[in-house]
Amino acid sequence: MSAQSQRPEPPYYAVIFSSRRSGTDEEYAAMSERMVALAAQQPGFLGVESARDANGFGITVSYWRTAEEITAWRAHAEHTDAREQGRASWYSQYDVRIAKVERAYSWERAEKTSR
Amino acid sequence: MSAQSQRPEPPYYAVIFSSRRSGTDEEYAAMSERMVALAAQQPGFLGVESARDANGFGITVSYWRTAEEITAWRAHAEHTDAREQGRASWYSQYDVRIAKVERAYSWERAEKTSR
Numbered sequence: 001m002s003a004q005s006q007r008p009e010p011p012y013y014a015v016i017f018s019s020r021r022s023g024t025d026e027e028y029a030a031m032s033e034r035m036v037a038l039a040a041q042q043p044g045f046l047g048v049e050s051a052r053d054a055n056g057f058g059i060t061v062s063y064w065r066t067a068e069e070i071t072a073w074r075a076h077a078e079h080t081d082a083r084e085q086g087r088a089s090w091y092s093q094y095d096v097r098i099a100k101v102e103r104a105y106s107w108e109r110a111e112k113t114s115r
Numbered sequence: 116m117s118a119q120s121q122r123p124e125p126p127y128y129a130v131i132f133s134s135r136r137s138g139t140d141e142e143y144a145a146m147s148e149r150m151v152a153l154a155a156q157q158p159g160f161l162g163v164e165s166a167r168d169a170n171g172f173g174i175t176v177s178y179w180r181t182a183e184e185i186t187a188w189r190a191h192a193e194h195t196d197a198r199e200q201g202r203a204s205w206y207s208q209y210d211v212r213i214a215k216v217e218r219a220y221s222w223e224r225a226e227k228t229s230r
Contacts, residue, residue: 007210014214016129016176018164022224049133051166051174059166059174061131067217093223095122099129099214102182108208109137 010101013064019094021056028090035082044069125216128179134209136171143205159184
């Protein structure tokens with residue numbers, strides 16, 4: 001979430017996706033980028049942030065206006081295909097949590113005037 | 116969240132902490148470990164998961180039984196000191212979001228019988 005417009009006032013929704021990769025795969029990065037680009041086109045998408053450590057454990061949090069829009073994105077045909085490929089090829093384990101963001105605050109080093 | 120006991124049925128709470136490190140610091144790892152150990156001793160703590168990528172962007176999600184227990188942990192003296200040191204020394208920017216987990220599901224590769 002790098003733009004001010006992507007830090008709306010709560011309430012809004014978060015999808016917390018934590019996963020363990022089973023190995024490395026060149027296709028994974030391309031698919032991951034494609035899913036972010038596709039998600040960004042969906043109604044209600046507010047932003048996404050993602051980190052994966054050197055051991056293959058990663059957390060991606062996407063933010064959405066409503067729970068209904070998350071459900072619609074989950075049912076998107078291309079997303080469904082990607083999920084099946086993820087299970088077949090890339091992940092050894094994952095957790096998904098749908099959560100309603102009730103409070104949010106940010107801190108930024110003062111000498112930085114923009115990011 | 117590596118134990119079954121740490122995947123309770125919703126509703127429960129998540130603290131989504133996403134941060135950008137301003138540099139490397141040996142003290143950071145020690146402080147981070149200390150905060151996880153201390154959090155785990157607090158009432159209502161359910162688990163924590165964390166990933167930081169090679170560029171210094173990280174996401175830590177801790178899980179709690181109630182919002183009140185999150186507030187209590189936030190006010191813990193040692194946690195407050197760590198937060199001040201984090202602002203002074205380690206972070207260039209961070210976001211905190213308090214969210215109520217409404218739905219959760221897991222997937223695990225079938226050939227693995229335990230983790």
